[in-house]
Amino acid sequence: xxxxxxxxxxxxxxxxxxxxxxxxxxxxxxxxxxxxxxxxxxxxxxxxxxxxxxxxxxxxxxxxxxxxxxxxxxxxxxxxxxxxxxxxxxxxxxxxxxxxxxxxxxxxxxxxxxxxxxxxxxxxxxxxxxxxxxxxxxxxxxxxxxxxxxxxxxxxxxxxxxxxxxxxxxxxxxxxxxxxxxxxxxxxxxxxxxxxxxxxxxxxxxxxxxxxxxxxxxxxxxxxxxxxxxxxxxxxxxxxxxxxxxxxxxxxxxxxxxxxxxxxxxxxxxxxxxxxxxxxxxxxxxxxxxxxxxxxxxxxxx
Numbered sequence: 001x002x003x004x005x006x007x008x009x010x011x012x013x014x015x016x017x018x019x020x021x022x023x024x025x026x027x028x029x030x031x032x033x034x035x036x037x038x039x040x041x042x043x044x045x046x047x048x049x050x051x052x053x054x055x056x057x058x059x060x061x062x063x064x065x066x067x068x069x070x071x072x073x074x075x076x077x078x079x080x081x082x083x084x085x086x087x088x089x090x091x092x093x094x095x096x097x098x099x100x101x102x103x104x105x106x107x108x109x110x111x112x113x114x115x116x117x118x119x120x121x122x123x124x125x126x127x128x129x130x131x132x133x134x135x136x137x138x139x140x141x142x143x144x145x146x147x148x149x150x151x152x153x154x155x156x157x158x159x160x161x162x163x164x165x166x167x168x169x170x171x172x173x174x175x176x177x178x179x180x181x182x183x184x185x186x187x188x189x190x191x192x193x194x195x196x197x198x199x200x201x202x203x204x205x206x207x208x209x210x211x212x213x214x215x216x217x218x219x220x221x222x223x224x225x226x227x228x229x230x231x232x233x234x235x236x237x238x239x240x241x242x243x244x245x246x247x248x249x250x251x252x253x254x255x256x257x258x259x260x261x262x263x264x265x266x267x268x269x270x271x272x273x274x275x276x277x278x279x280x281x282x283x284x285x286x287x288x289x290x291x292x293x294x295x296x297x298x299x300x301x302x
Contacts, residue, residue, distance in 0.1 A: 037078040038154070039101070039127050040282075043068040047282035050150055050302075051093035054129075055086040062133040065099060068126065071281075075125040076110040079103050083129065087144035094302065095144040099134055107132035118273030155283075159239045160220060166242035166278045167213050173253040173271040174206045180257055180266055202256050206249045213245045233295050240288040243278035250275040 044053035054067030065085050072081070081101040090096070101108060107130045114124045141149050181194040181203065193199055220238040223231040250272040254261045261268040279285040291301050 034079045035074065035077065036080040036082060037072060037074040039067075039069040039072045039075075039081045039083040039129075040150070041070045041072075043070050043126070045093075046070075047280070047284050047287065049084075049282045050096075050147055052084045052086055052096050055090060056088055056097060056099075058088055059133065061135065063099065063136055063139065065101075065129045065132045065134070067129045069129065070126050071124050072110075072127045073122065073124050075123060075127050076113075077123050081108070081127065082140065084146055084150070090144060094147040096146040096150075097139060097143050098141040098146040098149065100138045100140050101129075101132060101134060105132055105134065117276060118270070119277050120270075156224060156235050159235050160217070160224065162278050162281060163213075163217055163220070163238040163242035166239075166246040166275065167210070167217055169271050169275050170206075170210050170213065170242075170246040170249040173250045173268050173275075174203075174210050176267050176271070177203060177206065177253045177256050180260060184260070199256050202252045206252050209245045209249050213242050216241060233292065236288055236291050236295060239278065239283075240285045240292070243275075243285050246275035246278065 040049040040052070041047065042049075042052050042054060045051045052067065054065065057064045065083060067083065067085055069083065080103055083099050083101050084096045085099070086093075087095050087097045109128045109130065111126045111128055114120070114122050116122070116124070181199060182192060184193045185191065186193065186195070189195075217238065220234045223234045250268065253268045254272050257266055257268050260266050261272070264270075283291070294301050
């Protein structure tokens with residue numbers, strides 16, 4: 001399994017020659033004409049998005065998909081979906097295939113709306129596929145060949161993007177708390193909150209953790225641009241490290257802000273909730289820690 005950007009580009013070009021629809025899809029997305037999203041995770045395999053439990057069936061010249069997809073970002077807003085399912089002759093859990101599904105294809109139904117703890121502006125919802133039929137030309141991977149494509153072309157970018165979101169959330173909390181310490185006063189003492197040593201120490205810890213993750217994020221991006229022996233490990237570490245740092249930083253922010261944060265007078269309360277999402281998004285932080293350890297021990301990831 002290779003998490004290298006040049007490999008991703010090569011795979012996309014080769015696959016576009018084999019699957020013409022992918023080239024059309026990529027050009028439309030790049031031009032802003034097509035908003036597409038991933039429908040990979042399933043209710044039956046939960047955060048193990050690489051192992052769908054649904055299985056495609058062939059009905060004449062059509063491929064028929066039935067699946068309960070969960071946590072589909074932009075569900076109901078997207079123009080199209082990239083859905084995974086086990087291939088017709090699958091043996092292993094990872095023998096899956098990717099399909100392009102237009103948003104208005106019969107049998108595709110968005111069920112419910114997002115009402116999560118955080119990320120309240122997110123449109124993430126289950127998508128039910130009920131005997132959705134598409135022609136074989138809508139297949140964008142070889143039969144049973146989706147797994148290496150997901151690992152090389154999808155996961156690295158999701159890891160990096162998710163890490164960047166965590167860093168952004170942590171930065172927002174840090175800036176908000178800094179301003180709060182400068183603006184709020186202890187009137188009976190004639191001092192700003194910034195005069196309290198314990199609060200300054202916590203702010204310093206927040207900034208150090210933030211700067212560390214910002215630097216590491218840049219390092220991982222550089223590794224993807226110029227792959228080397230450490231690229232795989234860096235990519236695996238990126239999301240887990242940023243997610244844990246965001247939890248630590250927003251927790252410190254809540255402690256510094258006290259009632260102002262708890263009473264939602266600052267944006268920190270929202271940052272605190274939003275930061276919790278990344279650690280449970282697939283691959284979860286626990287799964288990534290396992291992958292990282294297996295990589296260090298020269299063990300197969302799957």
